Every structure is written in structure tokens, then in C-alpha cells.
Amino acid sequence: MSELVTAGMVVxxxxxxxxxxxxRNIGHLADMLTAVGIELREVRIVSxxxxxxxxxxxxxxxxxxxxxxxxxIGPTHDDITADSIARAFGRPCDYDEKAYHLLEKHYxxxxxxxxEARKRMxxxxxxxxxxENPISVAPGFRVENVYVMAGVPAIFQAMLxxxxxxxxxxxxxxxETVPSSQSEGAIGGPLGEIQAAHPETIIGSxxxxxxxxxxxxxxxxxxxxxxxxxxxxxxxxxxASIPDRQRAKG
Amino acid sequence: MSELVTAGMVVxxxxxxxxxxxxRNIGHLADMLTAVGIELREVRIVSxxxxxxxxxxxxxxxxxxxxxxxxxIGPTHDDITADSIARAFGRPCDYDEKAYHLLEKHYxxxxxxxxEARKRMxxxxxxxxxxENPISVAPGFRVENVYVMAGVPAIFQAMLxxxxxxxxxxxxxxxETVPSSQSEGAIGGPLGEIQAAHPETIIGSxxxxxxxxxxxxxxxxxxxxxxxxxxxxxxxxxxASIPDRQRAKG
Numbered sequence: 490m491s492e493l494v495t496a497g498m499v500v501x502x503x504x505x506x507x508x509x510x511x512x513r514n515i516g517h518l519a520d521m522l523t524a525v526g527i528e529l530r531e532v533r534i535v536s537x538x539x540x541x542x543x544x545x546x547x548x549x550x551x552x553x554x555x556x557x558x559x560x561x562i563g564p565t566h567d568d569i570t571a572d573s574i575a576r577a578f579g580r581p582c583d584y585d586e587k588a589y590h591l592l593e594k595h596y597x598x599x600x601x602x603x604x605e606a607r608k609r610m611x612x613x614x615x616x617x618x619x620x621e622n623p624i625s626v627a628p629g630f631r632v633e634n635v636y637v638m639a640g641v642p643a644i645f646q647a648m649l650x651x652x653x654x655x656x657x658x659x660x661x662x663x664x665e666t667v668p669s670s671q672s673e674g675a676i677g678g679p680l681g682e683i684q685a686a687h688p689e690t691i692i693g694s695x696x697x698x699x700x701x702x703x704x705x706x707x708x709x710x711x712x713x714x715x716x717x718x719x720x721x722x723x724x725x726x727x728x729a730s731i732p733d734r735q736r737a738k739g
Numbered sequence: 740m741s742e743l744v745t746a747g748m749v750v751x752x753x754x755x756x757x758x759x760x761x762x763r764n765i766g767h768l769a770d771m772l773t774a775v776g777i778e779l780r781e782v783r784i785v786s787x788x789x790x791x792x793x794x795x796x797x798x799x800x801x802x803x804x805x806x807x808x809x810x811x812i813g814p815t816h817d818d819i820t821a822d823s824i825a826r827a828f829g830r831p832c833d834y835d836e837k838a839y840h841l842l843e844k845h846y847x848x849x850x851x852x853x854x855e856a857r858k859r860m861x862x863x864x865x866x867x868x869x870x871e872n873p874i875s876v877a878p879g880f881r882v883e884n885v886y887v888m889a890g891v892p893a894i895f896q897a898m899l900x901x902x903x904x905x906x907x908x909x910x911x912x913x914x915e916t917v918p919s920s921q922s923e924g925a926i927g928g929p930l931g932e933i934q935a936a937h938p939e940t941i942i943g944s945x946x947x948x949x950x951x952x953x954x955x956x957x958x959x960x961x962x963x964x965x966x967x968x969x970x971x972x973x974x975x976x977x978x979a980s981i982p983d984r985q986r987a988k989g
Contacts, residue, residue, distance in 0.1 A: 504943055506779045507912075508769030509958060515784070519758030529756045531791065534765070534782035537943075541781065564924045565944045566931030596924075606927025625953075641946055672950060703951045 494527045494657050497549030500534040501542055501560035501570055502640055513642045514559045520691045521649060524712055526659015527555070537561055542573035550577075550635050555656060557649075560640030562629060564606040571630075574637055575614035585613040588628050595626045621651050624695070646693055650708070664710040665721050669728050673705050679727045680707065686723075689716040744777045744909040747799030750784040751792055751810035751820055752890055763892045764809045771899060776909035776962075777805070787811055792823035800827075800885050805906060807899075810890030812879065814856040821880075824887055825864035835863040838878055845876045870898050914960040915971050919978050922946070922953050929977045930957065937970040939963055 498518055504510040515532055522529045530553055535541040542561075550556045561570030575582035589611040596603040610627040620629035620636060622644060629638040629648045638648045653662060669676060673694050684692045690711040697704045707724055711717040748768055754760040765782055772779045780803060785791040792811075800806045811820030825832035839861040846853040860877040870879035870886060872894060879888040879898045888898045919926060923946050934942045940961040947954050957974055961967040 503941065504945055504958070505765075506769055506782070507773045507960075508766055508771075508779075509914075509943075510945065511766040515755075516758055516761040519756055521758075523757045523759075529758075530786060532756070532782075532784035536780060563944075563946060564927040566927065566934050567943050601924070604924060604928055606931070607924040609927065610924075641948060643948060674950060 492657075494555075494659060495530045495553045496522055496527050496555045496557060497530055497553040498532040499542065499545045499549060499556065499558040500532065500640075501537060501558060502534075503537050503567070505534050505560075506536060514640065514645050517642070517646060517691075517693075518557060518559075518649065521653060521662070521710070524691060524710060525653060525656070525662045527656065537567045537569055539569055539573045539576060542570065543577045546574060546577045546635060550633070554634065556635045557652075558635065558637045559645050562610065562627070562637060562639055564604075564609045568609065570637060571612045571614065574632060574635065577635075578614055578632055580614040580616065580632070582612055582614050584608065584611045585615075585617070585619075585630075588613060588619065592627060620648050623647050623651075643695055647695060662710050662712060663714060663717055664708055665717060667707040667709065667721060667724050667728070669705045669707055671705055671728060671731060672703050675731060676705065676707075676728065680724070683720060683723050683727060687716060687720045689713055690720045692720065692724075742907075742909065744805075744907050745780045745803045746772055746777050746805045746807060747780055747803040748782040749792065749795045749799060749806065749808040750782065750890075751787060751808060752784075753787050753817070755784050755810075756786060764890065764895050767892070767896060768807060768899065771903060773912060775903060775906070776911045777906065778909070778912075787817045787819055789819055789823045789826060792820065793827045796824060796827045796885060800883070804884065806885045807902075808885065808887045809895050812860065812877070812887060812889055814854075814859050818859060820887060821862045821864065824882060824885065827885075828864055828882055830864040830866065830882070832862055832864050834858065834861045835865075835867070835869075835880075838863060838869065842877060871901050873897050873901075910962040912960050912962055913964060913967055914958055915967060917957040917959065917971060917974050917978070919955045919957060921955055921978065921981060923955050925981060926955065926957075926978065930974070933970060933973050933977065936973075937966060939966045940970045942970065942974075 500512055505512050519529050533545040535545050561568045572582045592611055593603050613630050614632050617630040617632045622628050624644045624647050636652055639645050690709050693708045695706045697706055709717055709720050750762055755762050769779050783795040785795050811818045822832045842861055843853050863880050864882050867880040867882045870881060872878050874894045874897050886902055889895050923944050940959050943958045945956045947956055959967055959970050
């Protein structure tokens with residue numbers, strides 16, 4: 490019999506508690522974990538406050554296989570998650586060399602100043618492993634069983650896609666990516682209908698920008714190869730049916 | 740000076756943790772509390788599990804002015820909130836006479852059987868006050884500073900509308916949003932300095948990403964209109980002083 494694999498989640502952010510931002514990461518994580526047979530046991534939404542973050546992370550990490558945190562790893566003064574996680578583990582927090590160079594190179598390639606604020610995104614507890622961020626470069630990180638990720642939904646989802654395959658799970662999630670020259674705005678409605686018609690899949694769309702071109706990656710995930718194939722076919726048909734006059738804009 | 744009025748929230752439901760239902764009550768409660776000057780400090784989403792509910796309710800009720808719970812007061816076998824709240828307060832849980840008659844009358848008027856399952860909705864800790872349910876009759880209830888309400892969003896919202904006017908409320912938090920074409924990385928340093936110089940404000944910055952463009956929303960909150968205005972002026976001046984060449988990228 491499979492061992493029970495459980496998870497806790499800590500959502501960090503005053504903007505969620507004030508209502509200014511409506512969280513979307515809880516629902517996404519819940520869907521993804523369910524799909525791979527990991528049981529999400531508890532979610533805590535806490536303030537950008539070190540004591541609150543430390544308490545929540547420490548409570549959940551000892552009683553679950555995994556803990557996922559979102560939020561507070563950006564460049565501004567209210568992004569205190571890295572320092573708080575370090576505190577929770579009793580480790581120092583410092584500039585991570587690999588992350589620092591990655592970000593330094595990234596900003597140099599864009600001709601943008603590697604400001605003190607941006608350098609903050611290289612701050613991590615010592616001895617962590619990075620979680621790749623294919624959307625905006627600044628990595629998340631893992632310390633022991635705690636995965637610290639971004640709060641911006643598109644970045645969180647992309648980071649999670651890199652994390653999920655590394656976890657102990659109950660059932661393997663398979664996925665297929667359908668690139669589209671369309672923007673999210675052009676396909677969002679029909680894509681939502683396809684999602685609703687296929688509850689056994691989790692469909693996400695991720696905006697891409699490269700060399701002056703906008704495009705979208707649609708990712709379909711499922712535990713069932715058949716369900717995956719059916720949804721992918723419908724998505725391809727939907728994309729092919731969009732009239733050319735809608736294709737130009739963002 | 741106004742006393743700080745705080746709140747905790749406990750969202751009860753396996754269906755939220757599995758992703759099957761996406762919670763909407765957290766965002767609604769956050770908006771409502773912010774509007775009346777009550778600070779939502781923490782939200783916990785827990786399973787339909789007595790020990791989990793008891794732990795969350797007991798943790799939050801001693802450290803906040805109010806606690807609001809949603810979910811688990813329906814008629815089915817997994818609706819165990821009433822019994823769990825009773826356990827948290829060390830009180831017996833039994834059929835509340837007033838609630839029982841209310842429901843009995845309601846089902847009789849509809850020619851519907853007042854089944855054992857429906858009778859469950861009359862179970863409450865002894866000695867509570869009802870919270871009226873104008874949508875589907877079955878009342879919520881209050882015990883000490885804990886308000887136990889429905890999970891169905893329309894019913895929760897209607898119950899909350901009856902509760903809010905009875906609460907101690909704090910000074911209203913006012914806020915102003917300053918959008919900026921800058922990225923967080925470009926403004927993080929100077930913004931942090933402005934925050935440090937204005938401790939009576941709470942300044943947050945929220946990265947936005949839409950259709951290939953990165954930008955930032957800066958939100959300034961304060962209980963003092965004067966403090967708010969001063970900080971906003973400084974932020975506008977800071978933004979205006981950033982050279983154009985830094986403006987383009989993320």
C-alpha cells in the first residue's frame with residue numbers, strides 16, 4: 490500500500506489578507522497535488538511578518554511530507570520570506586552566489602541596472618537548492634521539505650511544474666504542452682470552456698515573450714493518457730479555428 | 740487612538756483542500772473587514788476533521804478580537820463543524836430548540852421531510868446565539884468571539900451582512916494606489932526608504948504582468964489621511980525622478 494504523502498501550504502502576503510489580491514495559487518496547488526496523489530492537509534495565509542511566517546512554516550513542516558510557500562520573494566522591502574525561512578530553520582540568510590550571478594547576467598543582458606533591490610532576490614538561507622523560474626529568472630528555493638516559491642500566479646505555476654516531478658507522489662501526472670501563436674486574451678474564453686468540459690485535466694496557459702513576439706504555451710496535465718489526448722485534440726482544433734484577423738494583437 | 744480590532748478565519752472543507760471547490764469566502768471576508776477597519780491577521784484552511792478544526796479555532800480565538808469560520812454546517816455526515824466548535828469550547832453539542840423548530844416549520848411549509856440529516860443542521864453547542872440565514876433558513880451561530888457560518892458563498896455573504904453591523908470596528912484603513920510603469924526591481928530601493936521614513940503607513944508593491952508587459956502597483960495604506968498624502972507625494976516624486984532608460988524592462 491502506498492505511503493500517505495501530505496502537504497501544507499503557507500500563503501504569504503498582506504495583500505491577500507486585505508482583499509486587494511484574490512489568491513489563485515491555493516486552488517492551483519490543490520488541483521496539482523490531488524492529481525499526483527499528494528494530500529493537501531492545511532493552508533495558512535499569513536502576513537508579511539517574520540514571526541507569523543516562522544510560526545506557520547515551523548508548524549506545517551514537522552507534520553507534513555512537504556510544505557509549499559508562495560509570496561514574498563521579490564525585490565522590495567516587504568519581501569521578507571527568504572529571511573523568515575532562514576529564521577525558521579535557524580540558518581543564516583545571505584546572497585546566494587549562483588542566484589546572484591544568474592540575476593547579474595540577466596540584467597546585464599538587458600542593459601538594466603542590477604540594483605540593491607534586485608540583488609535582494611538573490612538572498613536565500615545558506616545551503617538551499619534552487620527552484621528554476623523560467624518566466625522571470627529569479628529562482629525559488631528548497632530547504633529540507635519546504636519549497637519557497639513566487640506569489641505571482643504564472644511564475645508560481647511554472648516553478649511548481651519543475652517541482653512536481655521531483656516529489657514522492659501517489660500517481661504520476663503526465664503533461665503535454667501546446668504552443669500557440671495566440672495571446673492568452675484571444676484564447677482564454679474557449680480554453681476555459683475546454684477546461685470545464687474536461688475536469689480530469691488541469692489546463693494552464695503561460696504567456697511568452699521573446700524577441701518582440703508574444704505567444705502562449707498551453708499546458709495540459711492529467712493522470713489519464715486518454716483524457717490528456719482528448720483535451721489536447723480539442724485545444725488544437727480550437728486554435729486552428731481562430732480566424733486569422735484575431736491573430737495579430739497581444 | 741483607536742484600539743486595534745483583529746480577526747482570524749477558519750475555512751473548513753476537504754473540497755477546498757482537494758481543489759474541487761475554489762474558495763471565494765476568504766476574498767469576500769477580507770474586503771468586508773478591510774472596509775470596516777478590522778485587520779484580518781490569519782486564515783487557515785483545514786479539513787473536515789474535528790482535531791484540525793479544534794486546533795485552528797482555539798489558536799486563532801485567543802489572539803484575535805474575532806474569528807469567523809465557514810463550512811461544515813450542512814446536513815451531511817461530513818458536516819462536523821458544530822460538534823467541533825463545541826469541543827473547542829468544552830461545551831456539549833445538542834439540538835438547539837429554537838433552530839430545530841425553525842427548520843421543522845420550514846420543511847413542513849414546503850411539504851419536505853424533516854429528515855435525520857436535515858435535523859443535523861439544528862445541532863449547536865449549548866448557549867449560542869443564532870446568526871440569521873435569510874437564504875436557506877438554517878442558522879449559523881456565535882459562541883463567544885467565534886462566528887460560525889455557511890460555506891456556500893451566497894449564504895456566507897448574507898450571514899456576514901447580518902454580523903458586520905454588530906462588530907466593534909476599528910479606524911478605517913484608507914489606501915491609495917500609485918501605478919508605475921517601472922518594475923519592482925527598479926523602484927524597490929527608493930520605495931523601501933520611503934516606507935522606513937513613514938512608519939505610520941503600510942506600503943506594498945505588487946508586480947503585475949499582462950500581455951507581455953511588466954508593471955507595478957504601489958499601494959499605500961494608512962489610518963491617517965495626512966500621512967497617506969505625504970507618502971504618496973514622495974512616491975510620485977521618486978517615480979518621476981527615475982531616468983527613462985531604466986523604464987523599459989522587467
